[in-house]
Amino acid sequence: MTGSLLDVHDLSVSFDTYEGRHDVLDGVDLTVNEGETVALVGETGCGKSVTARSIMGTLPRPPGDITSGEIRYDGADLLADEAAHERVKGDEMSMIFQDPMTYLSPVYPVGSMMADVATYSGGRDASWWEILKNLLGHRADREAIRERSVELLDRMRIPDPEGTLDRYPVELSGGMRQRVIIAMALINEPDFLIADEPTTALDVTVQNQILDLLRERVEERDLSMLYITHNLGVAREIADRICIMYAGEIVEVGRTEDIFDAPLHPYTRGLLESIPKLTGFEGTGIDGQIPDYTDPPSGCRFHPRCPAAMEGTCDVEPVEEYAVGDDRTVACHLYEDGMDFEDAAAIAADEATYRGEDAQPAEAGVGGER
Amino acid sequence: MSADSPEPPDAGSSSTESRTAIHRAEDRAGDPLVSVRDLKKHYPVSDGLLNRSKSYVKAVDGVSFDIFPGETFAVVGESGCGKTTLGKTVARLYGATDGTLTFDGRDVTELEGKQLRRLRRDVQVVYQDPSSSLNPRRRIGNIIREPLDVHDVGTKAQRRDRVAELLRMVDLPVEFRHRYPNALSGGQKQRVAIARAIAVEPKFVVLDEPTSALDVSVQAKVISLLDDLQDELGLTYLLISHDLSLVKNVADRIGVMYLGNFMEVADSRALFRNPLNPYTEQLLSAIPVIESHEQSLKPTAVEVQGETPDPQNPPSGCPFNPRCHRRFDACDAVEPELVEVEPGHLTRCLHTPGEKREEVRKALPDGVSFEERDGTLTD
Amino acid sequence: MSDTEPTVDDSTDSALARRIDDLNRIVYRFRQNPMSVVGLAIILSFVLIAVFAPWIAPYPSDAGHGGEPAVHFDQKFESPSADHLFGTDQAGRDIFSRVLFGTRLSLKIGVVVLAAAVSIGVPVGLVAGYVGGGVGMTLMRITDVFLSVPPLVLALSVSVALDSSLTNAMLAIAAVWWPWYARLTFGEVLSVKKETYVEASRGIGATSFRTIFRDILPNVLAPITVKMSLDMGYAILVAAALGFLGLGAQPPTPEWGTMVSQGRDYLPGQWWYSTFPGLAIFLIVLGFNFLGDGLRDMFDVEVQ
Structure with a gap:
């Protein structure tokens, strides 16, 4: 540094x-x-x-x-x-x-x-x-x-x-x-x-x-x-x-354009998807809420809300910050330390998505005009 | 649910069937549910100790619009533009200074006492900050049951069941009824507020910045809940918001408000594709974006300048003229009217394009003409 | 605590558990201030003494239990001893027993005076604050008139006008006390009225009456409770002062202020006559003050 x-x-x-x-x-x-x-x-x-x-x-x-x-x-x-x-x-x-x-x-x-x-x-x-x-x-x-x-x-x-x-x-x-x-x-x-x-x-x-x-x-x-x-x-x-901070932990760090182009941590991805955009709004959000700090979840603090949580790993093993690609760290078990950025991005796109049970079309709105 | 409740004799058309029918924006052809004509809400302000010379803040100053059954009409604007006052006046929380308010074909501008309280069954409000809109000393169950108690809906047992049903409808655990608001997160509190608003099956709900006090990840959930409820219950919404990205995604029609008046009214799509008013352009260009291709959807090369002036001291002429990037000489002399430029697309600006320009000119007071003051209009 | 999965139903147990938890929380906050615990202990002791006075007091009849206070001139002015812990007075009555029974009177005075003051002051403040406008103005100006007279002077004139008796003393004190409650309530109502939940109550269609009792009153009770606790002490003090001046309870009633006044004539020789009732006044006022401070801290925390 x-x-x-x-x-x-x-x-x-x-x-x-x-x-x-x-x-x-x-x-x-x-x-x-x-x-x-x-x-x-x-x-x-x-x-x-x-x-x-x-x-x-x-x-x-x-x-x-x-x-x-x-x-x-x-x-x-x-x-x-x-x-x-x-x-x-x-x-x-x-x-x-x-x-x-x-x-x-x-x-x-x-x-x-x-x-x-x-x-x-x-x-x-x-x-x-x-x-x-x-x-x-x-x-x-x-x-x-x-x-x-x-x-x-x-x-x-x-x-x-x-x-x-x-x-x-x-x-x-x-x-x-x-x-x-x-x-x-x-x-x-x-x-x-x-x-x-x-x-x-x-x-x-x-x-x-x-x-x-x-x-x-x-x-x-x-x-x-x-x-x-x-x-x-x-x-x-x-x-x-x-x-990006979640429940008292830094979950992802990166250059601004990298974070927005390819968010890796499921929480970052969820946040970005939650924001209504001019191009559309998926309205999925993230289930649940910030945990109780007197008894934070074991393992990764985000796992109870995470769509990609792996049983036996995320709820048990504490996360560490993994360096991914160049000037980028992410604290998530989906990735490995020293991983290539492209590989990580592929994993993110595959696994850390929020299209839940009722996947909605991209522009569903309250009025439902489209 | 409403089968147990005696229908108020003068409620007329409000039958149970029409409440549950799902109205879509497409069949807007019918009569408007809410009709606002030249609505004004002025607040007196006393100057100094000797409040002889009273001046007025014109929070809402002559607004007209219709909201059709099943649609979402959004009012957007910056703080101090009067959008919240407009919403609460339309909900009859505030009395109007002037103008008329028609609900379901009935003039409700002057309703008082018992009749006004009966109107509340059809018109409900969801407030901005759920932490202050729920009484901290009452349990969630009592808060949600309050409208049922007030309007004497059903028996005690039925009300209890209805509270459980409402909690389920807003995706909250039933045992939350025993908690106090302080034990809930912001998003959960807003769900409680929504449950309270829909408890008596209203037709029309005013949503006053329903998500702006919430975190983004929670906002999305609340918005989709409101969306689902609209479909399920056939609700009509008046959405008050400052968030254009949100409004673009949820509203059918949008009114852009500035200093107590609409600057532009249009279909959501038309407003974003072809903003006619310079104020709308500035608002759009100031939206913070997340994705790089959102940038292409914003008007380019518009410099955003200044701040909303003191509403007690509005500028002369067009209210927006001191901040306007298209300002010319006539703008501070003439207050433009809101004119329909394309079907359903209205704007208030001397730069009104096309055939309507003549109409704008005709609206000018005697002695002011464009030709004399400035030639830019003929460009 | 899941945001999304509604559970089937709840049992009364969970409601009960929640109430117990609420209570624990209150106790925890209250105990944060050790002085309030001391205050509570003092007040509880006085309450117990008041209730069990006939059984604790060695000579209940000296305090007028079951008739007029007895007299034993053969035992007058005995200094404190094992027989008479606080000594005896000019009529040979046991001062310890009389002080114990005086607790009953003092607490009664405090409760009656405050009940009267609150039941006039709070409604006046509620109406003035909620209705506002001319009605509120008028009510508060009337309140101000009462506030502008020094309390003891007003109490004195009322008791003089109405004859000296304990009941009249209580009336007099209540008359000077209610305006404070009216003003406190008025201010609190004005601030609570601005809260969105009051507007929401109107938006639901609730009547003004309902809004006042469901949404406004419960939210102004905290400061009123604190003030009541602090005022209990002062009310007792003012009653004692009236008694001291001969305008309250009349001898031989075992009222502390009256006793202090009587004993004054025999100072400093028979110091115990005035001292022990005086100490009792001091202790009870102190206790209510500590308790009030503790309650205020507790409610302050709750608001955050």
Whole structure:
């Protein structure tokens, strides 16, 4: 692995509740290379946010508990070295959140919040005198910060960036707020961005504009990004590589175009088939639901829902990540380590399909017009 | 099932036979089940402390359409376009500010009290977020039985059996009746909501973003369940959605809504093959795609820009003009009418092609003419 | 837990098991806060004492059990001893027995006052919140008028106007207490009313009455319960204060506040006279507070 910036290895996280111990993450491996955007894709409750929180060091502990694994950023072991974690969190990483309104304070204008992020981030010690001075508007590098903020907002294509600095979040539209959030995340020139579903709350037309902007900024500064989403269409737009997550395990990793052209893991295939497309909709979906984390299925966690599950194998033997072809791993017993990509694709097409008992024609719809 | 229930005297044509008959989109020739004419829903907004000068948000502003028995009519649009308000006004959850609403040949715009509650037997709603549409303190069985209790359908034992039957119809285990909603997953909760909606055998169901709160793998299942139920029970749907890929696959006809009004209404196939309105073009071109050949089905070279303006302060002229890639001078002066360009295909745009252009011009107020303002129309 | 395979039928056992599981869950959440367990233990002890007072108390007749409180002037002002754990008062009555019997009175005051306050306040809040508009406005403004008078002053004037007696004291306290319930309920109803399930209830065709009782009331009960538990203590405290001021229960009724007031004249020499009833007031108020906090934590968790 050359040039890997973030390296999560064998990360396991549990939560203690009334129902017992939830083994939410089970040996997650995740790598983000320098200058690369990786999308972590999974459905509600699959553990993608827990992964992000573990990386950002914001996992509530207890009830959360990191039971094994390591998170390395640029060589430093973040779980072992708290000081390094603080430094990395403050200086090198930035996070973009899903809902701007819960992240932005309603009582401060945009400019003041941006200035605060610029001044205080990184857990830097600030004396109360300094804070008081800042509150009263006598910030030391006030002009410089303002200039930088205006430039950033301008780059986020916010009309009238000067005026926007003096506005309150409620006065901005959803798309504009998300642009402000991204600008804020960029103000301290981080190297690494974690984006947690930043476009989920937005309309498609706005989502596209935000994704374009985000991609532009990331490319321009050669940032690395971990983009968390449940939307495969969005992942396809933004990511170089995609990690598919199911029930606390990474089930498939590959280059974006490879994943979409030839999904290997039955779960990935099921997800892709579940999405209504302009070309048609099969409406088969995946049976069942995410397992109970207090008692996850033995063997492969996906086997109870898998159409290709093999009795005696999938429900018994734990899965490992198999490297298939070039830059591709899949955690599924259908495949073998070191297999040729073509062979794997053939197996996928043969076995991992969802045409169940009532196979429907490709364009069956609710109205049944066709 | 409904044999046990006394038919309301004024329910007229709602016989059991017609409810179970399967209507397909092809026989749309008959009378519409739902007929909406010039429907308006305005909300008053008070400005500041002295709310003397009341202004209005025109959430729905003069919408007209018909829904025929057995079909799925979809309303698509971005958040804030008024689609949910439209759906709930059509379902008579909200009273209309103006216009008429006809259900099964009867004017139901002004129904109140007992008569309105009786209408609920025929008109049901499935809400967007099943976590909030089910009372967290009632068991699933009670939630599904509620409409039967309310409308006094059957005996106690019959209702109990009906609840079990409904759970089976939506593919849920019968013992779920003892659980509370919190113990269910999102998809299961939405199935419960669907079971509740079909409990009293309605004719017409308003589906308000029924899958947008669900995970994709579950969405597909819920959609095919709704599809099966439509066939089985002969339901008519009004589907409210923001997801064009979904709507393309499930709707017979589609109305594209923007700032309280339809911009385009067409057969599903015609809308995607030949979008006439620039707003529809932008929506289509923004759809995130999964397969590379989906790309070829989207309009090309349309730059998507801007955001929905504040509905309290709509732009003058055509509501879409500030974001429109085909905008020209007359657009902010003249509000275009929705005109039928091809049979069943309506659009609201000054760029209306073909013979209808004359009609669009005639609709212009005195003193505004195209020739004076801009020549682009004659291209 | 399969999404797709419906099982044939369910037995009453599974329903019962589910109820037991619900109960276990509640107990688990409740026990997360150790203070609430202490509170519950204190309150349960007081309840047991109240029920079994005639059997526990060494001299039930001193507290007026079975007639007027007895007097034994030969034994007056004895300091605490094995015979009289809390000593005796100016009429030679056993203070321990009187404090035990006072539990009955205090709990009765708390229950009656809160029952009255809740049965006025909650319906007012429900109607005002659900109906809204002019009706809601009017009801809440009336409530505000009551809220604007300091509670003890209002209670004092009511008891003075109506003659000093325990019943009138309870009436007076209820009169100052219901507006708080009206306001709490009103606010809760406003927020629950926005939930989709209330709209759904209307969409099904339910009457307003049904919607209020099936869908709104059960969802506003949690904060009301918490407030009731916290208020039990305060109601007892206010009743004791009225008793102390001579406006509540009249001597020789073994009411704690009245006893503290009587004992005041003999401080500091006969310190036990005021101290032990005072301690009892302190303990019961503390117990209800702990319990209320625990309940609030429990309901908060449940909401998540």
